Structure formats: C-alpha cells, structure tokens
Amino acid sequence: MRIVIFSAFPLLDRHPYKRRLLASLLDQEYVEEVAVVYGYSGLLESARVAKRLYTITEGIRRLKSSGGGDSSERMNDARASMGPELLEEGSLSSQASKLQTEVKRFDRFGDAACLKFLAEWQPDVGFNLSGLYIPEAVYSLPEKGVFGGHFAELPRIRGADTVRWTVMLDQPMIVSHQVLSQGYDLGDVVLRSRVTVNRGDTIGDIRAKCREVHADGCLEVVASIQSGQLVATPQSELEGSHFRKMGKHLEGAVDRTLKLERYSHYAD
Amino acid sequence: MYSSDKKLFSFSSVLRSGKIVNDFANPSTVRYTINSLLGLSQVPSHWLRGFDVEKETAAFSAQNSTNIVNAGDQGLLLHLLSVSAMESDSIRRAVLQRVRADGEIGRLTLQEVCWILSGLSSYADLTGDEESFEAARQVAETIEKSFLNRDTLLPFHQASGLRRRFVSFGGISYFLMALTSYSSLAGNEYLATVAREATRRVIDLQGPDGEWAWFYDADRGVIVDWYEVYSVHQLSMAQLFLLPQHNLGLDEAAPAISRGTSWALGNNQLDERMIYDEPFFTHRSIRRKGPATRARRLAGAWIRTGTRLGARPASKWSLEVNPECRSYELGWFLYAWAPIAELPGTEDLLRLK
Numbered sequence: 001m002r003i004v005i006f007s008a009f010p011l012l013d014r015h016p017y018k019r020r021l022l023a024s025l026l027d028q029e030y031v032e033e034v035a036v037v038y039g040y041s042g043l044l045e046s047a048r049v050a051k052r053l054y055t056i057t058e059g060i061r062r063l064k065s066s067g068g069g070d071s072s073e074r075m076n077d078a079r080a081s082m083g084p085e086l087l088e089e090g091s092l093s094s095q096a097s098k099l100q101t102e103v104k105r106f107d108r109f110g111d112a113a114c115l116k117f118l119a120e121w122q123p124d125v126g127f128n129l130s131g132l133y134i135p136e137a138v139y140s141l142p143e144k145g146v147f148g149g150h151f152a153e154l155p156r157i158r159g160a161d162t163v164r165w166t167v168m169l170d171q172p173m174i175v176s177h178q179v180l181s182q183g184y185d186l187g188d189v190v191l192r193s194r195v196t197v198n199r200g201d202t203i204g205d206i207r208a209k210c211r212e213v214h215a216d217g218c219l220e221v222v223a224s225i226q227s228g229q230l231v232a233t234p235q236s237e238l239e240g241s242h243f244r245k246m247g248k249h250l251e252g253a254v255d256r257t258l259k260l261e262r263y264s265h266y267a268d
Numbered sequence: 269m270y271s272s273d274k275k276l277f278s279f280s281s282v283l284r285s286g287k288i289v290n291d292f293a294n295p296s297t298v299r300y301t302i303n304s305l306l307g308l309s310q311v312p313s314h315w316l317r318g319f320d321v322e323k324e325t326a327a328f329s330a331q332n333s334t335n336i337v338n339a340g341d342q343g344l345l346l347h348l349l350s351v352s353a354m355e356s357d358s359i360r361r362a363v364l365q366r367v368r369a370d371g372e373i374g375r376l377t378l379q380e381v382c383w384i385l386s387g388l389s390s391y392a393d394l395t396g397d398e399e400s401f402e403a404a405r406q407v408a409e410t411i412e413k414s415f416l417n418r419d420t421l422l423p424f425h426q427a428s429g430l431r432r433r434f435v436s437f438g439g440i441s442y443f444l445m446a447l448t449s450y451s452s453l454a455g456n457e458y459l460a461t462v463a464r465e466a467t468r469r470v471i472d473l474q475g476p477d478g479e480w481a482w483f484y485d486a487d488r489g490v491i492v493d494w495y496e497v498y499s500v501h502q503l504s505m506a507q508l509f510l511l512p513q514h515n516l517g518l519d520e521a522a523p524a525i526s527r528g529t530s531w532a533l534g535n536n537q538l539d540e541r542m543i544y545d546e547p548f549f550t551h552r553s554i555r556r557k558g559p560a561t562r563a564r565r566l567a568g569a570w571i572r573t574g575t576r577l578g579a580r581p582a583s584k585w586s587l588e589v590n591p592e593c594r595s596y597e598l599g600w601f602l603y604a605w606a607p608i609a610e611l612p613g614t615e616d617l618l619r620l621k
Contacts, residue, residue, distance in 0.1 A: 243458045250418075250421070
C-alpha cells in the first residue's frame, strides 16, 4: 500500500504525533512506501495563510504547541512507545528524511506540480494532517481516498473550534475519521474514537490527546483497508450543525468549565 | 387607542383627566398597529369584548400591506399573518424579494433583519414552505456573520456605519427572539447555543433593581447608557427571549423575568408603579430630567467609549417618569404574556393579565 501524508508549514511542523504516525506506518509490512507532501511550504505563503487563519496571540500559541511541548499523560505514554530516535525533537520533514521517506514541498496542494507528482506517485491512501483544505483534484487521486481526523463527533459537531464546542455542549470527546469530500465536514465517517479526558486537562491537553487519537485512528483505518473491513457511513447534511470559531467570552467559559472540573465526561 | 375607521392603533396615547387622548399622525402608527394586532392575536377571544381580531387584521392587511415599504415592518406583518394562520402570500413574496436582492439584508438595521427572520421562520413553521425556510437560513447566516460580535455575544445595531457597535435593548431582544425561534425550527445546535449563551450574557448585565439598561457597546460588552429605562423592555420585550429560553430549560431566565417585572410594579429607583389596570395603561419610562435627545445620548455613549468609562445609574433626583403610553407596548405585553398561565415570581403581573 502506498500512502501519502499531507501536511503544511514544514518549518513549524514539529508535532510528535505526526512523527509517530510516519514511523508506525513504515513499520507495517503491508505498507510499501510513504511520501510526505507539504502545502504552504514557502515563507511568504505560510505567513499569508497564517494571517488569514489566526490572530497574533493565537499564532504564537500555535507556534508554541507545534514545538512538541504537550505534557499530558497520554502524550507521555505515546512518547514512551516511540523508539529512541523518535524521542529526539524535530520536524516531520527531518524525521522523514532520516527514515528515507520522500518529502515534497509545494506552495499549494492544488498546484500543477503537486498534482503531477501525485499522479505519478500513485498513492492508494492519503491522510490529511495539514488542518487545511485539500482540493478535490487532490483528494480524488488516491484510489481509497484521503482521510482526515475531525476533533469532535460527526455529524453532530461540524466546523471550527470543535474541541471547545464539545466541552461547551458537555459532550464526550470524540475523534471522527472521515473521507474527504466536497462538503465541509460532510464526508463518510469511517471511525469514531473516544478521547480520554482527565481532571485538570486544559484545552491544549485535550487537543494534544485528540492528535494522538487521530494518529491511532489513521493506523486503524489503514489496517481496515488492508483487511477489507473498512465501513464508510454517509452523513446527512440535515443532521448536525456547523459551528463557527468561538469568541473570547465563550472561550473563557470553556476554560472555566475545565478549570472548575465541571465537564461531565472525565475518565478519572 | 384603536380607530375602527382608520383600522389603526395610535402611535402615542396620554391620560388626560382620566381619559385616553390618542395621536395617529406619526408614520410609525402602521408598525405599532402590526405590533398591537400581534399581541391581540395571542389572547382568547372572550377577552376582547367583541373586537374581532382576525377581521380587523384582514382589513388592516388589505388596506396597508402594499403601502408598507420598510423591510422590518414587512417581516413583522408576515410574522403576524403567520402566527394568525392567515393569508399572507403577497407579503411573503415581498419579503423573499428583499432577501434575494443582492446585499439588501446586510444594509438593514438589526431590528429590521430580525423581524424578517421572525416572519420567515413563523411562515416556514406554519406552512413547511421550503423557499421561506431557505430564505430564513440565509438571513440567519447573515445575522451570525455580520451582526454578531462573537467575542462579547452582543449584536451590532448595523453591519457597518457609525452606530454599528451601539445597540439598544430593543435590538438585543429582537435578535435573541429571532435567533431562538429560528434555531429551534432549524434544529441548529450552534445558533441555539449562541442564543442561550447570549441570553446568559444579557442577564449578567441586568441592573440591581432588575432594570434593563437602554444602550450597550457590542464591541466591549458593556452598558454605555442606562436611560431611558423603558417599561416595555421590563414588562414585555425581555420576555420575548427570556420566556422561550425558560421553556428551553435556562435556569437563569425565570428569576430575571421576576426581577424585571418587579421593576415595573414599583421596585425601581423612583418607587413608582409603571403599569395600571383601570384603565389598562403603562408609563413609558424612567428617564433623566431635561432634554434627552437620541443624539445627546449617542454622544454620551461615544464619550464613555473614548474614555473607556462604564455607565452608572443616575441619582434618583435627576430622574422622572415619562407618563406617555404607546400602543405597541401593550401589543408586546399581550404577545409575551397571553400564553403564560403561571410563572413563579410574576403572580402580581399575571393577575393584571
């Protein structure tokens, strides 16, 4: 099986879960080859997208969290399961180079050069770890599709800031893996995995746990494809709601809920 | 307050020597008539002593619906005709045309756009009409994108312009009323959560005597002017969103209603009762003495914004009762309270009803 991982902003791409996923995929005997494909690789393009997506404060927070500073128990467990070479801090691209995996950098995922590479490389499966939009021309190339992890229960909670909205609505934390499709968060759901939330966890901790569950889910999806047991459940647009980025007042309310341990779905 | 010749309710009424003296000259008379009929449409017919609300509504609609050009009034009339289950095709077409016109909705005020949403929602709810439902979805999306400050959860008065950030309690009431009813109709959990949490936010801003301040800064989420404190806000318009939220299970809503209505029954800075039953009449507001034009109030709001000072309640010596009564106030009173049989903390008010 030939797998392509889509990621973005290579200079900042230091999340440990991505490195763990890459190494774990390469460990599977049925995985023939993995390629890492970057969008938004240039500094100018990265700055332009970051400016559109984030405020300065949020950008700084994201920069910090991309440095691998997640401190939760699950993160530590995940790190413990890595080989010593993976415990070294570093970017996904440097990890890929060490593992002699192909890394390609493009300004955008939809660039002609990116499409040409993918058409020639012929991936069977793609995973979107970029957190960004992947155009149809790209996600329709891998035979089995491109899969993405959505940090909330689909179809109920679509859209942005879904970890915070899940806490706000006092719902169990779920990572849903879906096949990318035309509608925003409307792809067929292939997996729903519960995320363990412990007392004292902050939003940052929960997001870090979601990333780890995302990586585990990608491995599960690959295994299901290999065994021919992947079940894709279509979503109806009429089910669920599209949530928008949360404002400061509600962000504060969610942070207080977690600080006061008033969330109803703690594991401990 | 009603002229059976004109098929209109008065713009303003005052008590002179125990008699009510009416003014029908103001252009807002048509809007106030829609409001009054909306309230009357909600009460049992035996309360109305021979006033045939359906017949009068049909006559008003036939006489006025083509002359109504304000988008908000069109939306409110569609709401009236829909909750009364009456023929409303021409006004529905006019409202749909507004929604489809490029950029039109974004140029309206909050009150107008919210009345359009209320009208389309109640029409879609009554008839299941797909076109109206889709138009309501578009309007709700515009409200969320262009009229809501997501950081403070307060709405903007307009999508752009000098007064954008300064919103009155009336605008907030119509915003929460429209959002609550649309989100229930559409099963939209996001907008329902926004409406619920914005209601909590507004309740947090309620004054020490249960008063609802008049003017808010949506960008800072603070009150920029307390006065005038209007009886219609205390008695009726707050209930347009608090009662539905109470029915949806918001615990804070009923105590806020009780505090707010108690203000109108005399628990206010001047210890003045603001509502009477013989004849049934309300005093419009408690206001600052002296000329208090809207321009002066707006200037004060800008000064407080520039200096980042918050507004404070004034001393009781600088305040007075505005004894005027407007027909729409009684309209909203009936609309809000007619369906309520009991609500803890509001027994005195329900006896009046």
